[in-house]
Amino acid sequence: MSLERIRRFLAGQHPPSPFLVIDPAVVTERVREFARELPHSLLFYAVKANPEPAVLRAVLAAGGGFDVAGPAEITACLAEGVAPDRLSYGNPIKKPADIAFAFDRGVREFVTDAASDLAHLAEHAPGASVTVRVLVDAPASATPFGRKFGCSPAEAAGLLRRAAELGLDPAGVAFHVGSQQADPAAWDAGIAAAAKIFAEFPFRRLNLGGGFGVTYRAPVPSLARYSAAIRASLAAHFPAGAPETALEPGRAIVAGAGLIRAEIVLVAQRGEHRWVYLDIGRYNGLAETENEAIPYRVDAGPGERGPVVIAGPTCDGDDVLYQHTPYELPLSLKAGDPVEILDAGAYTASYSSVSFNGIGPLRTYCLD
Known part of the structure; x- marks a missing residue:
């Protein structure tokens, strides 16, 4: 048990409080659990959840990639030996200078949801792969994103076409069901929206985001239940075969x-x-x-x-x-x-x- 390991670690030590203690072994096991439950999905750990170097090393050792939100997180990952091709710049809100910073350091995966950001990507990250984030009406989560991110499915198809015209690689579609999402069926709305876009503009990757819940005082479904619901939804909406899938868990990996x-x-x-x-x-x-x-x-x-x-x-x-x-x-x-x-x-x-x-x-x- 991690709690027992942490308490043994603290036995006889009295550093000034407050402080946080992390057991990286739990991080490694959680990444591996995602790999077992959703074996055909790429995993990009959401660095914003906890960028501690030991956490990054644990994710890397378990075979995970990294969802980064800006230059500081890119720098932190590269400092721990992460190859740039294992980084995905998942924040749709980014300065042109930050795009250039990422591209200069080898990052080639970006998420976007607006025409102006797409133009910045074409200028500062020529030829990069782009995934367009779609706004979905998911069931309520503990910390929802509201309407801050994402575009309509029709806009997403247009952005993918525009990305190709600009010389970018229109790789896929992304969505997020909100952090600490307790409903395993929440991903269905995003998968359904993605299927409609796929019928108009076929893409190769569907980023399912994060949101997988953690048991605090109230229980949440197991990762097996989440993954079963996601697999069923993919089969229903992509009967001929779903695109490659990606995940961006943060809380579920390190909490x-x-x-x-x-x-x-x-x-x-x-x-x-x-x-x-x-x-x-x-x-x-x-x-x-x-x-x-x-x-x-x-x-x-x-x-x-x-x-x-x-x-x-x-x-x-x-x-x-x-x-x-x-x-x-x-x-x-x-x-x-x-x-x-x-x-x-x-x-x-x-x-x-x-x-x-x-x-x-x-x-x-x-x-x-």
Whole structure:
């Protein structure tokens, strides 16, 4: 068990909290699990979830590629020995200078969803492969993308044709069902849309994005259930044979590999509610508690429990983690007591601010 390995690693060590500990062995196993369940899909790990070098090395060792969102992530991957042909620039929002940076370093896979970005690609990444991202109406996820990314299927077909006219390689279509998607059937809408585009402009790769859920406090389907639903949808919408598929999981690869160790700063009774303040909050690692979207498991030890409001340490009034989601913690909690936040490997350290209230980024330690 990774939790046991991490606790053994921390035994006798007392680094200042808060901090994140990552077990790269879990990352390796999750990449291999995706390969078993969806064996004919290319995997591009979403680096934004956790760009820690040990995580990148674990993905690489397991045979994965990388979904990068900008020059810094490209540089980080190349520094760990990743070949440029294993990088996919998946962010449709990019400066022309960033496209040129990527192309100069050997990146040849790009995602787009707008004519102006396509023109920038033709100018700064001549001959590169492009995948067009489509907007789909997927079931609600914990952190949806709204309408920020993606174009209509008709626009996508037009962009693929235009890419060919510009000398680019119109490789495929992409979509994303939203992060922490709990419905295995959510991918069907995107696959159906892609099939309609394929009938008008055949392409060779369908990027299914990420979104695979992680069990925090509430269970989510197994990867086997997700993959079975995806395979069934591909068979239904592409009866003559589906294009090559690609995946961009981030959370599902690294969340379970991480544990945050924090401590109690203050316990205060405010009216009817007991408030427990941690030394970690929205701005130094727990950004995904915004709107209480991600309900982490919190372990504060044994003892009789009672309801609490959980808040972060800063002087910002929005730095409240959970006041609507019911949490119960030991009644004996006091300042200085340790707290563990489980399954915290994704979107924690990479989301923490540089120095809000003078608090530094979330420190990360990795097991060997």
